[in-house]
Amino acid sequence: MNDRAWIEEFIEKNxxxxxxxxxxxxxYAELAFKEEKSAARLExxxxxxxxxxxxxxxxxxxxxxxxxxQGSGKxxxxxxxxxxxxxxxxxxxxxxxxxxxxxxGAGHGCGxxxxxxxxxxxxxxxxxxxxxxxxxxxxxxxxxPAEEGAGSKQFMARAGAFDGVDFVYTWHPATVNQVEAVHSxxxxxxxxxxxxxxxxxxSTPFLGRSALDACELMGVGxxxxxxxxxxxxxxxxxxxxxxxxxxxxVQDHACVxxxxxxxxxxxxxxxxxxxxxxARGAAIMTGTTMECELAxxxxxxxxxxxxxxxxxACMREIGAPKWSEEDYRLAKAYLDTxxxxxxxxxxxxxxxxxxxxAEEVLAxxxxxEVHPFDPAKIRLQxxxxxxxxxxxxxxxxxxxxxxxxxxNVGHTWQMTAQSCSPLAHKGLLxxxxxxxxxxxxxxxxxxxxxKAKAEVARRNGGKYECPLPDSVQPPLDTY
Ligand SMILES: [Zn+2]
Numbered sequence: 115m116n117d118r119a120w121i122e123e124f125i126e127k128n129x130x131x132x133x134x135x136x137x138x139x140x141x142y143a144e145l146a147f148k149e150e151k152s153a154a155r156l157e158x159x160x161x162x163x164x165x166x167x168x169x170x171x172x173x174x175x176x177x178x179x180x181x182x183x184q185g186s187g188k189x190x191x192x193x194x195x196x197x198x199x200x201x202x203x204x205x206x207x208x209x210x211x212x213x214x215x216x217x218x219g220a221g222h223g224c225g226x227x228x229x230x231x232x233x234x235x236x237x238x239x240x241x242x243x244x245x246x247x248x249x250x251x252x253x254x255x256x257x258x259p260a261e262e263g264a265g266s267k268q269f270m271a272r273a274g275a276f277d278g279v280d281f282v283y284t285w286h287p288a289t290v291n292q293v294e295a296v297h298s299x300x301x302x303x304x305x306x307x308x309x310x311x312x313x314x315x316x317s318t319p320f321l322g323r324s325a326l327d328a329c330e331l332m333g334v335g336x337x338x339x340x341x342x343x344x345x346x347x348x349x350x351x352x353x354x355x356x357x358x359x360x361x362x363x364v365q366d367h368a369c370v371x372x373x374x375x376x377x378x379x380x381x382x383x384x385x386x387x388x389x390x391x392x393a394r395g396a397a398i399m400t401g402t403t404m405e406c407e408l409a410x411x412x413x414x415x416x417x418x419x420x421x422x423x424x425x426x427a428c429m430r431e432i433g434a435p436k437w438s439e440e441d442y443r444l445a446k447a448y449l450d451t452x453x454x455x456x457x458x459x460x461x462x463x464x465x466x467x468x469x470x471x472a473e474e475v476l477a478x479x480x481x482x483e484v485h486p487f488d489p490a491k492i493r494l495q496x497x498x499x500x501x502x503x504x505x506x507x508x509x510x511x512x513x514x515x516x517x518x519x520x521x522n523v524g525h526t527w528q529m530t531a532q533s534c535s536p537l538a539h540k541g542l543l544x545x546x547x548x549x550x551x552x553x554x555x556x557x558x559x560x561x562x563x564x565k566a567k568a569e570v571a572r573r574n575g576g577k578y579e580c581p582l583p584d585s586v587q588p589p590l591d592t593y
Contacts, residue, residue, distance in 0.1 A: 118431055120246070121550045124239050125543055132235040132546065133539045135159060139227040140207070140534040143199040143220040146263025147590045149176040152197040152227075153257055156180075156234055160255060163238045171257075172269040174588050178257040179275065182241040185250035189563060191553045192254050192276065193237045194284035194504065196261045197230035199223070205527040207534035210447040212527045221530035224262060225287030225517050228533055232285060232515075232542030236549035243554055251557055254279065258500070264303070264410035264593040265500030271507040272580035280563050281421055281509040283552050284501060285545040287538065288514035289522050290467070291434045293422045293487035299346070300379040300414040301498035302386045302581065305354060305371050305592070306332060306393045310402040312366035322364025323401040326357045329370040331399055335392035336372070347385055348375040348496060377494055379413045379506075379581050409593040411581035415502035416573070419489050420566035421511035424559065425552040426487040432547045434482045435516060435540035442478040445519035445537060448528050449479045452521075460521030479520035480537070507578035509566030513548055517541030 115123075125132075135155060142151045153176040157167045160180030171177040204219030205212065215221070222228075237255040244251050256275065259266045270276065286294070308329060313322030336349050343349070351372045357365025372389055376382045390406055397404035437445075452460065464472040467485070475481075504510045517538040522528055532538055556562055 117243070117554050118551055120243060121239050121554070122432070122547055124242055125235055125546050125550070129543055131159070132231050132543065135234070136227050136231040136538060136542055137534050139197050139230060140222050143204065143222055145201060145220050146198045146260035147174065147176060149197050149259050152230065153178055153259065156195065156197065156230055156257055159234060163241065165241065165255065171275055172266065172273040172588065174259060174266055174269065174590065176259040177266050177270065180237065180255040180257070181252060182244070183252040184244045187252045188250055189280040189557050190252045190254065190278055191240060191557060192256055192279045192282035192508070193233045193549060193553070194256045194258055194267070194282060194501065195230040195233035196226040196258050198226055198260055198262050200262055200525055203525065203527060203530045205530035207531060209531055210451060221527070222533045223525045223527070223529045225529060225533040225538060226261065228287045228517050228538045228542040229285065232545040233549065235543065235546035236553070239546060239550035240553045243550065253553065261500055264589045265412055266588065267500035268412060268503040268580055268582060269588050271503045271578055272582065272584070276504060276507045279508045281556055281566055282504055283421070283425065283511055283513070283549045285513040285515055285549060287517035287533065287541060289516055289518050289520050290481045290485060291429065291483065291515050292485040293417060293426050293429065294512045294514045295417060295487055295492045296415070296495045297377065297492050298415040298495050298502060299348070299375040299377055299498045300382040300502065300581070301373055301375045301410070301412045302382050302408065303371065303373040303410040303593070305369050305407040305409060307369045307405045307407065308367070308397060308402045310364065310366045310400065313364045315362045315364050319364060324364050325368035325402050326365035328396045328400040328402045328404065329353065329368045331396040332370060332393050335395055336389060339388060339392060343385055344376060344381065346377050346494065347381070349389065375496065375498055377414060382411070383581065407592070408582065408586050409589040412498045412500045413502040413506040413581060415499050415505055415512070417492060418505060418509045418511050418566050418569055420562050420569055421509055421556065422487050422489065424556050424562055425511055425513060425548070428551040428555055429484045429513060429548045430486070432544060432551060434484055435544040437480045437482060437540065441536055441540070442480055444535065445480045446478065448519045448532060449476070449521060451528060452523070456523065464520060475520055481516040481520055503580070506570070506574050509563070509570055513545060515541045515545040515548065
């Protein structure tokens with residue numbers, strides 16, 4: 115039996131337990147750094163399959179690794195899993211209307227339940243394949259919390275979790291099947307905390323120094339800054355603390371969170387310094403003090419082209435998930451829940467991807483093919499991910515597998531609902547097959563691994579440098 119047939123059969127034989135794990139983690143719907151039940155569920159499965167589990171990686175309680183080593187232990191293959199949910203996206207499974215499971219609760223609106231279990235299924239398949247064939251190698255499942263929060267992979271990379279790993283594969287639930295051809299932005303985020311002096315705003319305002327004014331002036335300064343930064347840059351903010359609700363008290367404390375993005379980490383660092391200067395200026399203008407708590411930063415993600423050539427072939431060999439007529443009907447019902455404006459946008463991107471077949475695809479809106487990877491078509495996407503830091507440390511590649519209807523919008527109730535339905539189940543099993551096959555094919559090709567490493571060395575100059583200094587600890591409760 116060839117490697118593909120073996121992996122497909124293994125995943126299919128064991129599919130019930132992987133699907134069940136997805137549905138359990140979906141129902142836990144735990145937020146960033148609080149994924150205790152989800153992590154425990156995945157850890158116990160790994161132990162049952164004979165992996166050695168290490169918890170509390172990089173000082174994060176819900177961060178873990180599961181390792182299986184055979185023979186010489188070389189090469190070392192990594193597979194990333196995520197399992198955190200999003201606030202406010204609680205939703206009943208599989209229904210095609212907005213219906214909260216738990217009022218105001220969290221939900222898996224990015225499909226990380228499927229991401230975590232699909233990747234785990236891949237790791238188990240690779241381990242069993244090694245055992246079956248007696249080949250040398252190590253497979254490590256990296257349990258990565260808080261992707262939707264401050265991230266964890268940059269802290270893991272800084273702590274050396276990926277040292278000695280030859281290559282890493284991961285995937286993300288999507289609406290298409292392909293090697294992701296995206297360059298995502300680097301990002302830095304910090305809380306700017308201003309301290310002033312409180313006073314009666316009516317009788318003695320001259321004795322007060324307003325921290326809230328400082329936040330507002332920082333906003334004004336950043337808005338003027340926008341004209342003088344590269345066009346791809348993004349500067350966004352949210353008030354964390356407005357200093358209270360009483361207008362007649364001068365606010366002696368206030369805090370605003372800023373996140374800045376740009377295509378490359380060096381650009382983000384430069385831009386962040388300029389935003390910090392604006393904050394200093396705001397403090398000077400208002401007679402307050404300012405403290406900048408740098409809390410998160412991700413390096414840009416770029417696909418590793420050497421790994422992409424292997425995974426692209428594997429994905430095409432495995433093919434798209436095998437959708438049933440019932441799946442197509444369900445997907446159409448989800449697509450129909452979007453308003454006209456969103457539908458028009460979905461139609462335009464479907465035309466881009468499917469050309470004249472767009473109408474036909476939108477009538478049965480599940481991606482039923484694998485789109486070939488073309489390095490010339492890598493496009494910049496404004497979002498950011500901590501997978502970027504893994505790719506900046508070791509060769510890394512992200513696949514996309516459909517778990518939702520064509521055009522589905524991420525971080526929505528629709529995504530939560532579909533993430534516990536046959537669409538996500540079939541998607542995660544397909545992703546598991548594609549990742550497992552990519553691992554076993556890559557490990558047989560030392561020249562691909564060399565090329566993949568050379569690509570990383572060209573980008574990072576031979577050594578991973580974390581965008582966060584050692585003094586910045588994982589912000590388990592503050593971000
Ligand atoms: Zn996500």
